[in-house]
Amino acid sequence: MPYSPASGPLTANASGQPAASDDDPAAIGRRVRALREARGISLSALARQAGVGKATLSGLENGTRNPTLETLYAITAQLGVPLTAVLSAPASGATVRGAAVSATLLEVFEDSDVTYELYRMRVAPGPGQLSPAHQAGVTEHVTVFTGVLRAGPVDAPLTAAAGGHLRWASDVPHVYAAVGDEEVTASLLLRYPRK
Amino acid sequence: MPYSPASGPLTANASGQPAASDDDPAAIGRRVRALREARGISLSALARQAGVGKATLSGLENGTRNPTLETLYAITAQLGVPLTAVLSAPASGATVRGAAVSATLLEVFEDSDVTYELYRMRVAPGPGQLSPAHQAGVTEHVTVFTGVLRAGPVDAPLTAAAGGHLRWASDVPHVYAAVGDEEVTASLLLRYPRK
DNA sequence: CCCGATCGTTCCGTTTACGGAACAGCGTTG
DNA sequence: CAACGCTGTTCCGTAAACGGAACGATCGGG
Numbered sequence: 030m031p032y033s034p035a036s037g038p039l040t041a042n043a044s045g046q047p048a049a050s051d052d053d054p055a056a057i058g059r060r061v062r063a064l065r066e067a068r069g070i071s072l073s074a075l076a077r078q079a080g081v082g083k084a085t086l087s088g089l090e091n092g093t094r095n096p097t098l099e100t101l102y103a104i105t106a107q108l109g110v111p112l113t114a115v116l117s118a119p120a121s122g123a124t125v126r127g128a129a130v131s132a133t134l135l136e137v138f139e140d141s142d143v144t145y146e147l148y149r150m151r152v153a154p155g156p157g158q159l160s161p162a163h164q165a166g167v168t169e170h171v172t173v174f175t176g177v178l179r180a181g182p183v184d185a186p187l188t189a190a191a192g193g194h195l196r197w198a199s200d201v202p203h204v205y206a207a208v209g210d211e212e213v214t215a216s217l218l219l220r221y222p223r224k
Numbered sequence: 225m226p227y228s229p230a231s232g233p234l235t236a237n238a239s240g241q242p243a244a245s246d247d248d249p250a251a252i253g254r255r256v257r258a259l260r261e262a263r264g265i266s267l268s269a270l271a272r273q274a275g276v277g278k279a280t281l282s283g284l285e286n287g288t289r290n291p292t293l294e295t296l297y298a299i300t301a302q303l304g305v306p307l308t309a310v311l312s313a314p315a316s317g318a319t320v321r322g323a324a325v326s327a328t329l330l331e332v333f334e335d336s337d338v339t340y341e342l343y344r345m346r347v348a349p350g351p352g353q354l355s356p357a358h359q360a361g362v363t364e365h366v367t368v369f370t371g372v373l374r375a376g377p378v379d380a381p382l383t384a385a386a387g388g389h390l391r392w393a394s395d396v397p398h399v400y401a402a403v404g405d406e407e408v409t410a411s412l413l414l415r416y417p418r419k
Numbered sequence: 420c421c422c423g424a425t426c427g428t429t430c431c432g433t434t435t436a437c438g439g440a441a442c443a444g445c446g447t448t449g
Numbered sequence: 450c451a452a453c454g455c456t457g458t459t460c461c462g463t464a465a466a467c468g469g470a471a472c473g474a475t476c477g478g479g
Contacts, residue, residue, distance in 0.1 A: 057293070072427060082468035087428060094466065097436080098252070099290045113308045134305055143386065144258055145369050147411060149342075164264075168387060172365050172413055174340050192363060192415055194389055216342055216413060218367055220387055221262060267457055277438035282458060289436065292466080 055092030057101075060115040062090040064108045079107040129158040130205050132217060145220050150205075152178060152213040157206025159183065163199045167221040171195040176213035180205045250287030252296075255310040257285040259303045274302040324353040325400050327412060340415050345400075347373060347408040352401025354378070358394045362416040366390040371408035375400045 065075050076086040081103055088094035089104070098112075105112050132148040150171070152158075157179070171180060173189045181187040181197045183204050189195050197203065199219075207213040260270050271281040276298055283289035284299070293307075300307050327343040345366070347353075352374070366375060368384045376382040376392045378399050384390050392398065394414075402408040 071425075073425075076468095082466095083427075084429075084469080085467060088466085091428090095292045095294045097290045097292050097466070098296065100467080101293065112311050116307050116311075134309055143369075144262055147342075147344075170367050170389060172367075174415075192365075194365060194391060196389060216411070218411065266455080268455080271438095277436095278457075279439080279459075280437060283436085286458090292436070295436080 057096075057115050058090040058092040061086075061104060061108070064110060064115070065090075068108065075104065075107060079103045129153045129155050129207070130160075143220060143222055145218060148217040148219070150213075150215045150217040152176070152205050152207045152215070154207045154210050154212060157204050159202060159204050160199075162201050162203075163219075164221065165200045167199045167219065169195075169197060169199045169203075170218040170220065172216045174214040174216070176211040177208040178205070178213045178215055179208050252310050253285040253287040256281075256299060256303070259305060259310070260285075263303065270299065270302060274298045324348045324350050324402075339417075340413060343412040343414070345408075345410045345412040347371070347400050347402045347410070349402045349405050349407060352399050354397060354399050355394075357396050357398075359416060360395045362394045362414065364390075364392055364394045364398075365413040365415070367411045369409040369411070371406040372403040373400070373408045373410055374403050 065072070070078075072086055072090070073083055076083045079086070081100055085094065085096070085100060086104065089096050089100070101115070102112060105115055130150060130152050132150040134146060134148055171178065171189070171194065173191050173193050173195075175191055177188065177190045178193075178195070179186050179188045180195055181203055183202050186204055186206075187195045187197065188208065260267070265273075267281055267285070268278055271278045274281070276295055280289065280291070280295060281299065284291050284295070296310070297307060300310055325345065325347050327345040366373065366384070366389065368386050368388050368390075370386055372383065372385045373388075373390070374381050374383045375390055376398055377394075378397050381399055381401075382390045382392065383403065
């Protein structure tokens with residue numbers, strides 16, 4: 030049983046960087062209250078419209094309760110905003126970092142037998158970074174936004190400039206490196222079969 | 225959203241309403257399970273690592289429980305993904321709709337002289353949709369997640385299946401159409417020069 | 420002034436999400 | 450083929466999130 034490389038396109042896992050930072054539950058309450066007041070709605074009215082108790086909404090706004098998804102969804106739906114609008118940071122991101130590369134997960138999409146993970150990736154100028162082989166069947170698609178990227182299997186990396194597109198099977202060790210002095214920005218799509 | 229008009233990939237419509245749409249709670253469970261299995265972690269192990277009960281995680285994955293934010297966060301943090309990765313919701317508010325195509329803006333990136341807009345796109349089965357010419361210098365990059373997509377200039381459209389990648393200059397009228405009965409899901413990257 | 424209406428908070432009984440333990444199913448071992 | 454180790458599910462007592470009602474505070478009108 031091959032121990033799968035933790036999360037994300039890089040080895041680095043966040044075992045050491047859990048939570049703490051921006052999951053402040055009180056922040057959610059503050060955002061809800063701000064959205065409500067921006068619309069000039071009273072707590073009582075919003076609670077009634079959303080079909081939740083006033084006690085629930087009050088506790089949520091003050092951070093004294095740990096709401097269920099159902100409750101939070103009912104409220105955000107009534108405010109006309111997506112759930113993500115009140116969760117952590119706007120461009121929320123589990124960010125995986127390496128020496129030269131950082132990648133932020135934008136979205137996960139599940140097909141019937143394949144999973145896609147879409148990242149925004151940045152590669153700093155310098156020697157680049159090595160990423161170990163992923164499980165079999167994993168494909169990486171990269172579209173370069175800025176700079177010049179050299180990436181792919183260690184023995185046969187590819188190069189693309191802004192607007193270019195790279196694609197390789199990543200079941201072998203592969204590298205990411207910025208060519209030149211400019212930081213590389215790109216989108217990275219990971220495609221792997223569901224087991 | 226402080227973000228530019230940019231009329232999106234489709235003719236501007238933006239009917240606006242972030243309709244309640246489907247917030248299928250079971251879908252959250254399916255995503256969590258998919259992410260867990262993709263990492264080769266057992267339910268028992270993930271529950272222990274995340275500090276939640278096995279019963280909780282089991283119920284969550286099977287959609288028989290309505291988790292609290294705290295619970296869901298503990299699990300997604302351990303998986304190394306943001307909360308938004310498992311929430312069905314349209315990640316960002318800006319959704320552009322057409323008859324057959326809908327696209328949700330995920331992120332905007334500004335380079336010194338070029339702007340990128342990254343969308344998640346869905347194309348419903350059927351006759352497809354025509355999009356008028358964009359300004360000169362606009363390039364579209366599409367990576368297909370599910371289904372088979374036929375897209376590109378009206379006089380020379382290209383075809384790609386799941387995992388495939390298309391790219392064309394979109395300063396001429398172009399089309400999007402799903403081939404076959406399956407809905408097409410894809411990422412769409414718009415690249416255009418700043419004025 | 421008093422009164423009614425509404426504000427947000429707090430109290431309380433009910434519902435339910437929680438974690439621990441017991442459970443059945445499956446592969447591997449001795 | 451019992452004995453293990455592991456999987457994921459189900460049972461159950463407890464903690465807490467829930468909605469409804471009661472509360473004090475604040476505002477505007479008669």
